Amino acid sequence: MKLRAHYFLLAFCIVIPVAICCFIALNMLSHAQRDSAIQRINESARLTAMVIDADIERATAVLKVLGRSQSLGAGSLERFHADASAANAGPGAWIILYDLNGQQLVNTRHPFGRSLPKRHDPVQINALLASGKANVSGIRWGNELKNNFVMVERAITAPSGERYIIGQAFSPKFFSHAFAGSAIPASWLIGIFDTNGVFIARRYDDEKYVGKKVSPKALATFNATASGSLPSTTPEGTPLYNAFTHSRLSGWTIAIGAPASELDAAVWNGIGVVAIGLLIAILGALTLTMMTGRRLVAFIRRASDAARSLGRGDTVATLPPSIIDELDELNVAIMDASRRLQSEMRSRADAESDRNTLLVLEKSARAKAEQQNDAKDEFLAMLGHELRNPLSAVTSAVSILESGRPLGDDVVKRTHGVLRRQTDHLRKLVDDLLEVNRALMGKLTLEKMPTDLAEAMQRSVDTLQAGGRTEGFEVRVSTEPTQVLADPTRLLQVIDNILDNAIKYSPAGGLIEVSVRTHDGQAELQVRDAGLGIDAELLPSVFDVFVQGAQTLQRAQGGLGIGLSLVRRLVGLHEGSVTIASAGTGQGCVVTVRLPLLDGGAGMAPGSAAAVVASGRRVLLIEDNVDAREMMAMLLELRGCVVDSAESGPAGIALALAQQPEIALIDIGLEQMDGYAVARALRAEPRTASIVLVALTGYGSEADRQRAFDAGFDHHCTKPIKLEELDAILA
Template sequence: MKLRAHYFLLAFCIVIPVAICCSIALNMLRNAERESAIQRIHESARLTALVVDADIDRAKAVLQVLANSQALAHGDRKRFHQEALAANAGPGAWIILYDKTGQQLINTRHPFGRPLPRRPDPEQVAALLANGKVNVSGMRWGAELNNNFVMVERAIESPSGERYVIGQAFSPAFFTHAFSNSAIPSTWLVGIFDANGVYIARRYEAEKFVGKAVPPHVLAAFNSAPNGNLPSKTAKGARLYNVFTHSALSSWTIAIGAPVKELDDAVWNGIGVVAIGLLIAILGALTLTMMTGRRLVAFIRRASDAARSLGRGDTVATLPPSIIDELDELNVAIMDASRRLQSEMRSRADAESDRNTLLVLEKNARAKAEQQNSAKDEFLAMLGHELRNPLSAVTSAVSILESGRPLRDEIVQRTHGVLRRQTDHLRKLVDDLLEVNRALMGKLILDKAPADLAAVTQRCVETLQASGRTDGFELRVSTEPAPVLADTTRLLQVIDNILDNAIKYSPAGGRIEVTVRSADGHAELQVRDSGLGINPELLPSVFDVFVQGAQTLQRAQGGLGIGLSLVRRLVGMHEGSVTIASAGAGQGCIVTVRLPLLASRALPAPEAPAAMAAPGRRVLLIEDNEDARDMMAMLLELRSCIVYTAENGPDGIALALARQPEIALIDIGLGEMDGYAVARALKANPLTARIVLVALTGYGTGADRRRAFDAGFDQHCTKPIKPDELDAILA
């Protein structure tokens, strides 16, 4: 028997069983299609309910957010009206705020300020205020609206303690989006009903049905189960598959009705298509069998010819494609070598491209590392320059005082002035380095209290004027009360850094304008100068650490380039903002600091004048550095104090027991026994427990202060101590 006869026999044995199985499958398919259509209606109802629940859930979230509005807490209803308008669900929806009597206070359907009516059911407001729950209402009639509407409403309590009822209202047209843009066929009816069976929205003839109730038996069916089927007929007698389900967030019902004829037609159409497809498949199978047999026979003949050609060593052309995979593998084997070669070439090209990319990345990384290394070297050189300058002046001043020659009073005063200015400069450099490091590491702690930005600014200006820093400049100061909640010490740092830059970068005779005012709920400090200005390319990075404008070798302006970075950190910690604007080099610049204005606008009480130091205090000084101990002892003796000194903890404790001082200044970093241990020992002994203990140390973080107070210290001062700080301790 030939190969073709075998193919026909095989086709006949396959077609007969397939025909029998297909008839059984068609019947099963008809039933499955009908069940699938009904399930599709169920799924459409469920998805529509999810859309409605999403609208309700969003309304709840919006009401919760508006309940925490600072505008409502501060009684700023106009601003709250704008917030509610922005949070509104969209066209066909509006937000209403009621007081406890039911009077409308806010209604986003109307412009702010328009007279609003009182709610006709104030008892509902009282009920909401009593239970505090979220209520999703049924259909209501709005006399002013002249239409039906529904609401999602709840009782809220503002941060100021006032209680209100706030609601998101929806017109019936709003919920049409739940099915207008969905995949529900246009011939299906969709309805949304409240707990009483009243239409909230309907897909077709909404104006005829919305606001009307369904028959009692329909409502009973709705209430009998979470979901189900409810066969019915249209007004024209057409039968409907009705499927209903309930909203999970309300007592609403969503019902979808699909024409029975449409579903049955779809089922039979599908079965017909499948039947025709099966018939075509059978005929196609027979045809394909014949064609495949012919192709296979022809391919085998060509393969035999190719085998003979290979045996003779001739070039074999690619065999024509076949519909059988095994036969096509012959062609694949022939073309595989060519594809391998092309793949190898592409791999080499990709490897070359990757190598070039890595070279570029390595070059960029090396350039960045060199730039960072250069910035580090430049900063270290700048730090050395900034430290050596005051140290050189201090060394020269000390040499003059130690010369042993009689000096005129004028020279002595000038020398003292140099020492005072340069030590202040050194202290400021060290403070700036420490402060910016703490700020970058997030270790700064603010001690906030009500303060007047205008008074703090005036205080900083007066300090600069008293030191002579503003001599030779045209300084204009204009302030008005601006209460803020701030750490006054940190605020002084911010203002001092900004004014210091304005003075530093302004030429002699330049104009500096300082303004403090209240604007848009913020206290605003603005410093405008007519100095060097800032180049546009430097302006975006002016707040970065160690960034400065170009300077000559003389570094006339000085500084470490960390002041503005510290300013931004401190202002940010006060929940404020700082900006710098400049028209360019030589055009001066404007620095603006904005801090949240205190809601109460209450100004802090003026500071009490510093107490004068009391003479004749008995002071114990425990310090292991001989020079520091001698100088501090001299300062105390100049203030008429009786001073006892010790260079370590045990000697200091013995002196305290023997001399009974009033005050003890104790260094923390002592050798044998640190200052914390000394303080604990003094406080533990009843004979020395009443001594006022003052930590005098170079450790100045908030954690250091807390540790000192935990050890028993009464005060904590960082070195070098200022004269007025020492006077305050003695007083």
């Protein structure tokens, strides 16, 4: 069997069950629409009953109000006639007042004073008097009226104590408003029957039907249930769908009949639309099946030819596109197979090339790892060398001072100079290590303020000159006021490291040029030296941590290779840039730092004023290390201070209470009671709350500083404390 026959068979297998299901669905739809129409009739009957109940409720309320009127209490029937006429329900309705004998006293259908008839149903009057409730009558014939009417009536007691019967009468015409005001279609019939099945009102031909009784079968159906439906036929032979319900207050039956042809026509119209849609869908499915089958057969023929060509290794021509996604995917797969077959050798060559590239990268990565491992080992060796050299000098200087031999002033001075230089060198090594570690971990914080870059450069140069670091060098300084937003302390670290490298790698007598200026909208700091220079291979990695140029075993330049790395980190935190250039080994180098200029020309940063040390200060020193405590006490006494020392927190607090010092230098790392607890205790005592508290610690992070300030310290100083910092605090 060919593919096309399979397609037609598939189409019929789909269409026939669909048609059967649609037939069932149409049948269900017809029943549903018919039920919906009957439900609509029921709803219309219920709404009509509600309108009639509303009229009865209004009539009952009006009768009750009129029974309490002052005109009736005063016995003025003429005034009562006027009140009743004003409260009447409208055209087709009137109000009647009877005495206990059934004599009409007031009838709003007639002018007041006219002679009125007497009713002859004493049983109904006695029933009304006995019940005291309103009663809704069935249809009655009025001899005087010469027409049918219904009555809502009740017994009342006037304010004067007199008893009456009062009623609201309605003619059949009155109920026409319940028909006219509704949204019930004009072709539908509406009828109102009393409890005996007698017509009270009808929508059309009411004169013909009012007063007549329905068939016993219909009356039995009305009385059997509160609401329902029943088919019927008009005298003209028109079939009707009828629905009925009962008035809640009167018990009357409200029936509505809709022509069966009208409802059936709506049902068949809907079914016809659905049937036409189904037919169109079936024809469309068959047409689409035929078109798709034709395209599919043609495509499969072309695909078979392409597969044969592919098997022979020939070039496959591109197949024309189809309207079916799966066929297009097959087309793509065939073309992709052709391309793969023809490019396999090229792919193999590319794979070989990739493997070679990966091998080269692996060798490069291994070499880099080995280089980093060697750099680590070299750094540890450098660290040992850099620490042992100053320690050796310090040990020798101490041995000289402890020799017991008479020493000349020159020897003592030189020995002190050695101690000062080497301890400063050790402190700088430790500070650089801690700073670069914090920088690498991203824990450095800046306290920026308006700062003159030229002033900061000059301060750094002055400090180096005061320390003797520039002896034997020619230093030329050229600056102009240049305002930047920077952390002055970090800025001095940058300048000190750059100048220290320039001095370290320049020969004795060499020239070092320093300049600060504004260039291209930025602040530019430049240090140029005529020293050893930098090899071209080292230049790209000179800012990496622990990187140094090759040195001899003597390590005349020293250092750990972390200065320039720290410089780059600090400059980056200031949103600036740093570059280093060198023409080669032996030709010196130029370091250039560029920082953003301060917007708006902000004022100068406050310069460092010379600290004025006041003699006679009483200082409390709390330190548990004996050597550190003795040396710091001697240093303070040399500055004219009166010093009290304690080796623990409790002893220090007792001394503070006894001596009332102005300043307290407190080690944080005390054993029994740490420095934070001591500070909090001193702040809590009124006699010591005003002491200036200075924290001495080896921990210098921003978190450590904040913790000290939270504990009550005024200053936070890292060990060893700088003399200028100590002098500033004492001043």
